[in-house]
Every structure is written in C-alpha cells, then in structure tokens.
Amino acid sequence: MTKYGSDLWYGFRLHDRGMCLKQPCRRNEQANVPKNRLNRDSLNSMTDSLEGKTLLVTGGAVRIGAAVTRFLHQQGARIIVHYHTSKQQAVSLCDQLSTLRRNSVILAQGDLKNISEIQHVFNDAIGHEEKLDGLINNASRFYPTPLDSANAQQWHDLVGSNMMAPYFLSQWAAPYLRQSRGSIINITDIHAEKPLTDHSIYCSSKAGLASLTRSLAVELGPHIRVNAIAPGAILWPTGSTGDKEERSEIVSRTPLKQTGKPEDIAQAVHFLLTAADFITGQILYLDGGRSIA
Numbered sequence: 031m032t033k034y035g036s037d038l039w040y041g042f043r044l045h046d047r048g049m050c051l052k053q054p055c056r057r058n059e060q061a062n063v064p065k066n067r068l069n070r071d072s073l074n075s076m077t078d079s080l081e082g083k084t085l086l087v088t089g090g091a092v093r094i095g096a097a098v099t100r101f102l103h104q105q106g107a108r109i110i111v112h113y114h115t116s117k118q119q120a121v122s123l124c125d126q127l128s129t130l131r132r133n134s135v136i137l138a139q140g141d142l143k144n145i146s147e148i149q150h151v152f153n154d155a156i157g158h159e160e161k162l163d164g165l166i167n168n169a170s171r172f173y174p175t176p177l178d179s180a181n182a183q184q185w186h187d188l189v190g191s192n193m194m195a196p197y198f199l200s201q202w203a204a205p206y207l208r209q210s211r212g213s214i215i216n217i218t219d220i221h222a223e224k225p226l227t228d229h230s231i232y233c234s235s236k237a238g239l240a241s242l243t244r245s246l247a248v249e250l251g252p253h254i255r256v257n258a259i260a261p262g263a264i265l266w267p268t269g270s271t272g273d274k275e276e277r278s279e280i281v282s283r284t285p286l287k288q289t290g291k292p293e294d295i296a297q298a299v300h301f302l303l304t305a306a307d308f309i310t311g312q313i314l315y316l317d318g319g320r321s322i323a
C-alpha cells in the first residue's frame with residue numbers, strides 16, 4: 031500500500047486514463063494541474079462564447095472554410111480570413127460579416143505552398159493587434175497524382191500547402207497561443223488513413239498533418255491544445271461534375287447514408303476550441319461512419 035491513500039490520489043485518478051503517474055496529487059491540490067486548466071478566462075474554459083477571441087482560418091473564404099468562418103464569427107470571434115485566389119468571395123464575406131459587427135473580420139492573402147508567403151500571411155494576420163487565440167489550418171490542395179505521371183512540382187504543391195504550411199503557421203502562432211492558452215485545429219481527411227486511389231501524395235500530406243497534430247500536441251502542451259478533424263464526404267470537389275454512380279456508392283457505403291454539411295465541421299471546430307478542455311492530440315472523424323464501414 032502506498033503512503034498516499036486512495037483519497038490522496040483521487041485528483042489524478044479522475045483524469046489519468048490509465049497513464050503512468052509520476053507524482054501524486056492531493057484532492058483539491060492544484061500544484062500539478064497544468065495552468066491552462068486553471069485559467070478560466072482562457073479559450074479552454076467551458077464556455078461556448080468566442081467573444082474577444084481572435085482566430086485565423088486558412089482557406090476561410092469559400093466552402094467548408096467559409097462555413098467555419100461564419101459559425102465562429104456568429105459565436106462572437108474576430109476572424110482573420112486567409113485566402114489565396116478567392117479574393118472576390120473573401121471580400122464579399124468580409125463585407126457581410128463586418129456589417130453584422132464592425133472590425134470583426136480582416137483578410138490575409140497568400141499562397142501557402144511558399145514559405146515566404148506563409149510568413150507574410152502570418153504577419154498580416156497578426157497585424158498590430160499581436161494577439162491570437164486559435165489557428166484553424168483548413169486550406170488544402172486536392173487532386174490526383176497517379177504514380178506514373180506525378181512530378182516534383184505536384185509534390186511541392188500538395189505537401190507544401192497541406193502539411194508544411196500548417197507546421198510553420200503553428201510555429202509562428204505558438205508564442206501568441208501560449209499566451210492566450212489557445213488551440214490549433216488541423217483539418218485532415220479520412221483518406222489520411224484509408225488510401226484514395228491515385229491520390230497518394232494528397233493522402234500522404236494529410237497523414238503527415240495527422241502525425242504533426244499528435245507531435246505538436248506533445249510539444250506544445252500544457253498551454254496549447256492541438257487537435258484535428260478528419261472529414262469524410264462533405265462537399266464534392268469544385269469544378270468536377272463527378273461520377274454520379276461513384277458518389278452514390280460512397281453514400282451507400284456510409285453508415286449514416288448521407289454526406290455531411292460544412293456546418294458539421296464548423297460545429298466540431300467550435301467544440302474543440304471551447305469545450306474540449308482535456309482533449310489534445312486527437313483526430314475527430316466526421317464522416318457518417320464511413321471510416322469504420
């Protein structure tokens with residue numbers, strides 16, 4: 031029997047999830063609890079409101095990114111909307127949301143596959159306010175790269191946009207997020223785990239992002255939480271008329287027999303930002319069950 035009675039271990043037992051415990055903790059003793067879990071003013075406090083928070087959403091002007099931007103803005107956040115080529119949509123979204131709340135949206139433009147532009151986007155995003163509470167790495171490139179015709183430029187484009195950019199944005203955001211007890215959310219894909227034919231570079235870039243999520247969760251704890259969302263079929267790729275049969279087959283193989291909505295992703299981002307105080311390094315599958323069927 032240890033000199034620490036069961037009662038004295040209780041504070042840790044509630045949370046340890048079977049991990050090896052190095053130090054005992056008395057009930058109500060807070061010395062060993064990471065500071066972010068004590069700071070009730072932080073993003074990690076169990077509040078739904080994002081009032082007073084500043085969040086950067088990459089690729090935040092269209093499709094899923096725009097739904098994330100709208101939803102988080104609705105919850106009170108100030109959003110830095112990054113875009114690359116969708117200037118018109120970005121300006122229009124900024125105008126709409128700024129009408130609802132003045133000075134609540136700013137735009138940052140840049141091609142995230144280039145390291146110098148990632149730095150430029152980040153500097154624009156931080157601007158003079160020098161504050162950040164959350165980074166949502168949503169921007170992504172997606173197209174097939176069959177092995178017999180793939181080239182280095184495609185590798186650079188896909189890995190640069192989908193994996194390198196989230197890494198360096200996280201590096202530059204970390205000092206600000208540490209200060210705000212903020213959070214990073216990476217948008218991966220169920221195909222990080224389950225290969226999609228002819229998309230090996232894309233799948234690998236998302237698998238790399240999933241791995242970064244776990245590594246950075248360890249590296250950036252206890253003050254910054256890092257999680258990911260892996261969507262299944264939410265919106266079909268832009269510009270593709272798509273094979274109707276293939277699409278219905280995907281839906282028929284999905285236990286919930288439907289595609290998801292961009293708002294499902296937005297709500298999950300919100301959950302991870304505001305109500306996931308004890309979750310880090312995790313990948314949340316939002317796929318109607320497709321990854322397990």
Ligand SMILES: NC(=O)c1ccc[n+]([C@@H]2O[C@H](COP(=O)([O-])OP(=O)(O)OC[C@H]3O[C@@H](n4cnc5c(N)ncnc54)[C@H](OP(=O)(O)O)[C@@H]3O)[C@@H](O)[C@H]2O)c1
Nearest residue numbers: 089093094113114115116141142143168169170191264265
């Ligand atoms: N759609 C789905 O069903 C689905 C399924 C699984 C995973 N996901 C993931 O969910 C996220 C959002 O999906 P989505 O379909 O809405 O994405 P998307 O339309 O394919 O791309 C989102 C945005 O990423 C930006 N982007 C791409 N390459 C960039 C680069 N080099 N530099 C800067 N920005 C770049 C683009 O911004 P601009 O338009 O401004 O150029 C684009 O609008 C992505 O991470 C995607 O991988 C989506």
